[in-house]
Amino acid sequence: MDQDILLMTPGPVQLDPEILMAGAQPLKHHRTNDFAPLYTECVNMLKKFFKTNQRLLLTTSSGTGVMETAIVNHFHQGETILSVETGAFGERFSEIAKAFRLNVVQLKYPWGYRAKVEDIDAEFKKHPDIKGVTVTFNETSTGVKNDLAAIGEYLKNKNVLFITDGVSGIGALPFEMDAWHIDVAISASQKGFLAPPGVGMIALSEKAVDKLNKVDCPAYYFNLKHYIKNQDLPIPSYPWTPAISVMFSLHAALKRIEKIGIEKLFSHYGNLAAALKESLKALNLSIFTQPDALSEVLTVINTPAGIHPKSIVNEIHDNYNVLLAGGQGHLADKVFRIATIGMIGEREMIATIGLLELALTKLGYLKEIGAGTTALLKAISKQTS
């Protein structure tokens, strides 16, 4: 049967049809007062998710474009940054910075481990010329959640910019840009914000704005000076034509999240992740990520010996229209990933674990079916009683 695919992936995530339909409204012209409230309300609502009272700008791009925006606007060619790599997206920040001729000190962790302040401190002792530090908030390739509060506390009195990639984390996990002393926080519409891809977000501390005013930005489209100037016009807008339809959906999604209550949504995701972990335990499936680094956004699962992650993902996708994520980078043939964010709930988790059990039975790993689903149901029942 030709059906929609249920996305149990960490972005894009499963969306509500009403949010998607919001994108089908007639367009509003971005140089008019018809559009200005949509733009301003999105910015103001997003500040509540970033927990910042400082400047927040919208761009047109996916997360990678906003990572690039953060780099090109804040550093002079040849300046040194410390790139903290806890997975594929940390590595991406290094690649972007190298592409723009920065001197990149790479602090590499084995995948699955989170960053530690003492290691960052050791790098500062070796490289006193560091002018910026990039850290991934929620590392989507490894399921690691980094402790940004501790890193921000360490960096707060240093003459550096603290930059974080919040692409899969902000909107899905508690995040405190101002309280954690973050200077540049980036994200995108298609994960925690429950909207289609296309709108990028970048929030800036005063220190970050001061620095960008001194940097001769080697980009045009992503030069934030244009964005700041246009945000401050009597009719605030983007410098160029925005993804107006995606903004309609983003606006509707932010309103929806506000109505649900952001804290309630965080605890919903936490419950889904906890119940999922119970079912994995019952299936004797181990989690790839170190126990002190676990994120509630997604769970990274070691594939049983002799089975390729693709066989599990394809079996469930091709037969049942549910999509799990495979592994990234050198984990491509070792792990698969299940997201616990998006417009999903108990129904989707029960279906996912039931189908996982069917697939693992077919692939010869499970001799008896039902233990995972039973453990999941028991965990859900405890949470809801």
Ligand SMILES: Cc1ncc(COP(=O)(O)O)c(C=O)c1O
């Ligand atoms: C943590 C993180 N950073 C950056 C990106 C890149 O975002 P995009 O694919 O939207 O360019 C992703 C996407 O999966 C991500 O999870």
